[in-house]
Amino acid sequence: MKTRGSGSSTWKRQKLKLLQERLKVKVLKKVEKKPFLPKCPCCKTGNLYRLAVFDQRGPPAWYLGGGQNAIPYKN
DSSP states (O other): OOOTTTTOHHHHHHHHHHHHHHTTOOOOOOOOOOOOOOBOTTTSOSBOOOOOOOOTTOSOHHHHTOOTTOOOOOO
8 A cells, every 4th residue: 555645856865865865875966067168160169059950851942042943052
């Protein structure tokens, strides 16, 4: 038979804390992660910020400034 509140996460946190104190277990503190900010691939300075994300089909034609019949740019 379950006791009332035995499934709640609050109860588990309180019980875990008590058990760790009684067993004299060192509690590891979570290290706060820094946000990943990629650097410029050319000069390796500054931070790059994501402005838009596209799916596998790539950016729409209006975003690139041309239509489907536009002539592709050649180097």
